[in-house]
Amino acid sequence: MxxxxxxxxxxxxxxxxxxxxxxxxxxxxxxxxxxxxxxxxxxxxxxxxxxxxxxxxxxxxxxxxxxxxxxxxxxxxxxxxxxxxxxxxxxxxxxxxxxxxxxxxxxxxxxxxxxxxxxxxxxxxxxxNGITAGLAAVTSLGVPLTHRDHAYGVVFVTGHARPGAEGCDWGALSATAAQARLTLVIYMGVSGSGHIQDGLLQGLPASTPVAIIQNASLSTQRHAVSTLAQMRATIQSEHLQSPSVIVVGDVLQGLLALKINEPQPLLHQVSN
Missing domain, CATH: 3.40.1010.10 (Tetrapyrrole methylase, N-terminal domain)
Structure with missing residues (x-):
């Protein structure tokens, strides 16, 4: 041209x-x-x-x-x-x-x-405009981003700062999220999930529910649910990769409860 x-x-x-x-x-x-x-x-x-x-x-x-x-x-x-x-x-x-x-x-x-x-x-x-992945991701799990019993608002935030920039102050954001009862939707956060987790634990309880959704809305969609304390470990154990959206907040309480209460596989003892 x-x-x-x-x-x-x-x-x-x-x-x-x-x-x-x-x-x-x-x-x-x-x-x-x-x-x-x-x-x-x-x-x-x-x-x-x-x-x-x-x-x-x-x-x-x-x-x-x-x-x-x-x-x-x-x-x-x-x-x-x-x-x-x-x-x-x-x-x-x-x-x-x-x-x-x-x-x-x-x-x-x-x-x-x-x-x-x-x-x-x-x-x-x-x-x-198009439907953003953060909205489609939680909707696919049957969860809202806001709920008057759990979250008064939602914050979309990137986990990937441009080169040379400090990026988000996760500690300050977590304190605001706890005080204002906000759902956090984190884009491009998988590679920095350890740093993000450490920052969010400064203001949010370790038991805060988290969902990680990969390939939202596609036939290849995968997801995992955990607590904030286990977020990084869950991403690693489930081999979740980009593009993924990380959702943090009490709107996921029901989903986390289902995971905790789901039947566990029986352990069979071998008799001598």
Whole structure:
């Protein structure tokens, strides 16, 4: 693509393309909004994140150009500045651009950065929300994020700070969560779960329920339930990996009770 090759229609009028940030949801194609589906079908170029399922990409026009711009924790990723450059070049060439992101573009999807970059270049950006993985994950377990008997609010927080940044103050957050009765939904927290656990134990009881959900909404979804004191050990023993969402809070009390009370396998003694 040539950044100076601005598209002209048959009348010679210069026409910029369009840019839409589309939330693809947590992975299940049936969780797409109708507005997202229409944008995907209309696009002439789609810049697609790694976490977007093939079933969703299949909704694109057969004539559309699909550009995979990987963004996955712990793996080699396409530099953000390069993605933004490609998006701007495509718009200037007259393409209808869709930036297709897992979950919601404005919840840890770098949608804000991309919107700022394109607006600074004179390109207006439309945003279409998607169901975020934190919501889909707990819903799949039959648990709400808020409940008037257990949680008055919810906090979405990332467990992965950008290089050079200190990241979340987990001790301060845990104290606030305990005092205000909040559910914590932690994205990208598996690799730093030991550090996160130590920080949260500064303000929350060791018995606080925790759920770790991997591949939320997909056929490959797995989950484990534990207490906060056992969170890191559970992640290791169950071999849970990214992409996973960690949910912490008393809304999970019923789920934890079911796990504790579930029948245990009988131990058979061998007689001499």
């Amino acid at each position: 040539n950044p100076d090759n601005i598209h002209s229609d048959q009348s010679g009028t210069i026409r910029l393309g369009s840019c839409t940030l589309v939330g693809a949801g947590p992975g299940d194609p049936e969780l797409l909004t109708l507005k997202a589906l229409k944008a995907i079908q209309k696009a002439t170029v789609l810049f697609v994140d790694d976490l977007v399922s093939d079933e969703i990409v299949a909704f694109a026009s057969p004539n559309a150009r699909i550009v995979h711009v990987g963004k996955r924790g712990g793996c080699k990723s396409t530099p953000q500045a390069f993605i933004e450059k490609l998006m701007l070049m495509a718009v200037r060439e007259g393409d209808d651009v869709v930036r297709l992101k897992g979950g919601d573009p404005f919840i840890f999807g770098r949608g804000g950065e991309e919107q700022e970059h394109l607006r600074a270049a004179g390109v207006e950006v439309t945003v279409i």
